[in-house]
Amino acid sequence: MWGRHRVSIALVASLAVASLALAETAPKLPRVRVLATGGTIAGAQASAGDYGYKSGEFKVEDLIKAVPNLDKLASMTGEQIVNIGSQDMNDQVWLKLAKRLNEVLAMPDVDAVVITHGTDTMEETAYFLSLVTKSDKPVVLVGSMRPATAVSADGPGNLYNGVAAAIDPEAKGRGVLVSLNDEIHYARDVSKTDTTSLQTFHSLNRGPAGLIHTGHPLWFQRPDTKLGTSSQFSVDKLEKLPRVDILYAHANMSPDLIDAAVKAGAQGLVIAGVGDGNMTTPALDAVTKAAKNGVVVVRSTRLPMGLVLRNNEVDDDKLGLVASGEMNPPHARVLLQLALTKTKDPKAIQQIFYSY
Ligand code: ASP
Numbered sequence: 594m595w596g597r598h599r600v601s602i603a604l605v606a607s608l609a610v611a612s613l614a615l616a617e618t619a620p621k622l623p624r625v626r627v628l629a630t631g632g633t634i635a636g637a638q639a640s641a642g643d644y645g646y647k648s649g650e651f652k653v654e655d656l657i658k659a660v661p662n663l664d665k666l667a668s669m670t671g672e673q674i675v676n677i678g679s680q681d682m683n684d685q686v687w688l689k690l691a692k693r694l695n696e697v698l699a700m701p702d703v704d705a706v707v708i709t710h711g712t713d714t715m716e717e718t719a720y721f722l723s724l725v726t727k728s729d730k731p732v733v734l735v736g737s738m739r740p741a742t743a744v745s746a747d748g749p750g751n752l753y754n755g756v757a758a759a760i761d762p763e764a765k766g767r768g769v770l771v772s773l774n775d776e777i778h779y780a781r782d783v784s785k786t787d788t789t790s791l792q793t794f795h796s797l798n799r800g801p802a803g804l805i806h807t808g809h810p811l812w813f814q815r816p817d818t819k820l821g822t823s824s825q826f827s828v829d830k831l832e833k834l835p836r837v838d839i840l841y842a843h844a845n846m847s848p849d850l851i852d853a854a855v856k857a858g859a860q861g862l863v864i865a866g867v868g869d870g871n872m873t874t875p876a877l878d879a880v881t882k883a884a885k886n887g888v889v890v891v892r893s894t895r896l897p898m899g900l901v902l903r904n905n906e907v908d909d910d911k912l913g914l915v916a917s918g919e920m921n922p923p924h925a926r927v928l929l930q931l932a933l934t935k936t937k938d939p940k941a942i943q944q945i946f947y948s949y
Contacts, residue, residue, distance in 0.1 A: 623760040629653035632711025634748040636740035648678030679711025698728035705759035719780035723769035731764035757808035768820035837861035848879030870901035884913040893917035
């Protein structure tokens, strides 16, 4: 009896030593903070067969809990920043989110951040954040095209891949990323291209930053434009952003909406031009007048791909305009808002468009 007891004491002691050693050698999970902002990924339908739904119904804790095996990938914590459809995204939320993101990235116990967000304006938020984030730690925006209650909801898989991308050592220094439907994209290059398809995000000019399958990323080329710690822009002292409007060009475009935007207080205008950033002669006259009065006008394009070239069909030097290069109208608007926090000189802003 006494002998058996001695054996079991020895067994317990050796097990305790072994588990202590295991705890010491077991690799620690990366620590990921989710900043949740709403969107379809947090959306709920009235019934599973119904295609109507409301964005931003579920809280960050529900999103994390809904992903099988996420706790084996990373040690997860979450914060709710807002809970909105991203069609309601605005400058105030951007500033709040960007400031909090910088605080969280500076925390020694956070290795990476994943932001859940609606897909409608995801490319704009991602690009804004990529220009004002003061850290090399990975930041990945994740959303979904189907609400959380849908049959085959894509949110949990996208969140799993988003976390896997964020904790991958190769993600460091790539700036803010967007991950959906097994792809990873740079904030600067990505556009939403389809109203409802799961395969909606494309980097039309440059291609994706990488692919990701069941948590295993394969990375492509590194970014070669300014972002993150190499960006000159900061939200630290900003309480608001300059107003920049986008106007869509078409046959028979009148100058009226351009004049109205200037009158309403726009400090910058982005024209979603036809072709290579073109517009009717009356519209071009109106933007030239606006530029002479100190409004910075960027010519972008309503086309999904290609560059808007400086001094090609339009004499930007003479008219005082800026050519958007690769920037589509939503990206151009973000960059112009931030550029206007530094300068109102269209030549300096053209240089900014060349390097960001
Ligand atoms: N309207 C939604 C949003 O942007 C769409 C989505 O998340 O997919 O919030």
